[in-house]
Amino acid sequence: MNSSGPTRALSTFQSQGPPWMNGVELLDDALRNKRFLPTGCEGLDTLLGGGLRQGHLTELVGPSASGKTQICLYVASYVAVKHFGSIVFFDTSNSFSPNRVASMINQICEPVHKEVFFETFLTVLFIFKIPTHAQRQERWIMKIMNSIHCQSVFDIFSLHDALHELESTLMKKTISEDKKICMLIVDSVSSLITPILGSKDSQGHSLMVSSGYLLKKLAHEWNLAILVINHMVSGERGTTKPAMGESWKCIPHVRLQLSRSPGSRICSISLLRHTSMVSRSEFIPFFDCFITLILGYFRYLIALQNTIQRFLF
Numbered sequence: 001m002n003s004s005g006p007t008r009a010l011s012t013f014q015s016q017g018p019p020w021m022n023g024v025e026l027l028d029d030a031l032r033n034k035r036f037l038p039t040g041c042e043g044l045d046t047l048l049g050g051g052l053r054q055g056h057l058t059e060l061v062g063p064s065a066s067g068k069t070q071i072c073l074y075v076a077s078y079v080a081v082k083h084f085g086s087i088v089f090f091d092t093s094n095s096f097s098p099n100r101v102a103s104m105i106n107q108i109c110e111p112v113h114k115e116v117f118f119e120t121f122l123t124v125l126f127i128f129k130i131p132t133h134a135q136r137q138e139r140w141i142m143k144i145m146n147s148i149h150c151q152s153v154f155d156i157f158s159l160h161d162a163l164h165e166l167e168s169t170l171m172k173k174t175i176s177e178d179k180k181i182c183m184l185i186v187d188s189v190s191s192l193i194t195p196i197l198g199s200k201d202s203q204g205h206s207l208m209v210s211s212g213y214l215l216k217k218l219a220h221e222w223n224l225a226i227l228v229i230n231h232m233v234s235g236e237r238g239t240t241k242p243a244m245g246e247s248w249k250c251i252p253h254v255r256l257q258l259s260r261s262p263g264s265r266i267c268s269i270s271l272l273r274h275t276s277m278v279s280r281s282e283f284i285p286f287f288d289c290f291i292t293l294i295l296g297y298f299r300y301l302i303a304l305q306n307t308i309q310r311f312l313f
Contacts, residue, residue, distance in 0.1 A: 035053075035054055036048070036049070036050030036051040036052065036053050036054070037051045037052045037053075037054060037079055037084050037182060037183060037225045038051040038082070039051050039071075039074070039075045039078060040074060040075065040077075040078030040108060041074070041075075043269070044071075044256075044269055047256075048271075048274075049276075049277065051225075052075070052183070052225040052227060053225060053253070053254070054219075054224060054225045055219050055220050055223050055224070056219060056225065056226070056253040056254055056275075057215050057216050057219050057226045057228065057251065057252045057253050057254070058225070058227050058228070058252060058254040058255075058256065059227075059228050059229075059242075059255045059256065060228070060229055060230070060256045060258060061229075061230040061231065061232065061242040061243075061255065061258070061272075062231070062232065062257060062258030062259060062260075063231070063240065063259070063260075064232075065260075066258045066260045067258060067260060067267050068187070068188070068229050068231075068258055069095045069187055069229070070100075071258070071267075072089070072185050072227065073096070073097065073100055073104060074104055075185070075227065076089055076101065076185060077101050077105045077144075077148075078104075078108055079182065079183055080145070080147040080148050081108045081109045081144055083147075084183075085147070085179065085180045085181060085182030085183065086147045086148070086149065086180065086181045086182065087147060087148045087149065087181070087182070087183045087184075088149050088151070088181055088183070088184045088185070089148060089150040089184075089185045089187070090151055090153045090159065090184070090185065090186045091150055091151065091152050092152075092154060092159075092187060092188055092189075092191045092192055093188065093191055094152070095187055096150045096187070098145070098150075101145065101148065102141050102145065105145065106137065106141060109140065109141075147179070153186075153192070154192075155192060156193060156196055156211065159186070159189075159192050159211060160211065160214065163211075163214045163215070163218065164214075166181075166184070166218065167218060167222075170218075170222045181224065182223070182225060183224060183225045183227070184215075184218065184219075184224050184225075184226045185226075185227045185228075186215075186228040186229065187228075187229045188228070188229030188230060189211070189215075189228040189229060189230065190229065190230040190231050190243045190244055191231070192211075193207070193208045193211065193244055193248075194231075196208070197244065197245070205247060208244060208247065208248060209247065209251070212248065212251035212252075213251075215228065216251070216253075228252070230242050230243055230244060230248075231243050242255070242257070242272075253274070253275045253276070254271075254273060254274050254275070255271075255272035255273040255274075256269050256271060257270045257272050
């Protein structure tokens with residue numbers, strides 16, 4: 001059998017996609033390079049086992065006005081305040097509010113007493129003018145907001161251009177750890193993809209799949225935690241479901257669904273998919289099997305003890 005055809009195809013695939021890795025390499029990469037970025041939302045971090053995982057593409061889906069953008073802004077603010085790294089925010093619908101981000105940062109950040117004292121001391125020593133608390137707070141907020149970079153993206157082709165530009169930036173720059181890009185947020189990816197899925201040809205579907213591939217490739221190769229927003233559409237019998245169809249739902253590593261009761265300020269988040277977590281239905285049979293083995297072992301010890309006692313006495 002001639003293997004040149006499959007070998008050539010595999011070589012072409014490897015040149016365009018991420019390198020092939022065996023199980024040991026994948027485990028080592030997951031343990032050493034992929035950390036969790038806490039979101040600042042205790043319930044969400046607990047649900048995800050620590051936060052948004054670097055190297056993973058996480059999707060947050062929910063109906064209109066459920067708080068999806070607010071979560072994006074809060075996560076970006078929290079990651080910036082805690083100095084995990086820089087954040088890139090792709091805004092597709094003019095939803096990024098710098099005033100709201102500044103307000104969130106002001107709520108999140110704790111005063112750094114040593115830095116404030118040292119800054120005040122130098123000011124007194126050389127300028128003889130003590131800055132007010134409001135001035136120090138404003139200076140601190142501006143410093144944090146420098147870590148959040150927002151870019152407007154209004155169609156799928158601009159998104160691809162922006163992703164390739166981001167990849168080039170990551171390849172060229174060697175910057176300090178605290179300024180290293182650690183997160184990408186796309187709010188929202190569905191507003192760019194849904195309009196091109198209506199046609200009968202396959203171009204829209206191909207663009208959707210390639211967008212997902214580019215996002216996952218960036219996440220894996222540069223250890224980025226990527227968060228994308230999706231909306232809900234009408235389903236069967238009056239129900240709602242995530243947009244972009246069946247082909248998209250297998251692309252994200254993690255899928256979260258956000259919901260909110262009408263008139264309530266309390267949001268609830270459910271986990272629809274997580275490639276790194278074992279579902280309860282998969283865990284219970286293994287646990288039952290383990291208990292059965294333990295009970296069988298104890299029965300064996302009891303029987304052995306009874307046999308020895310009968311032999312001796």
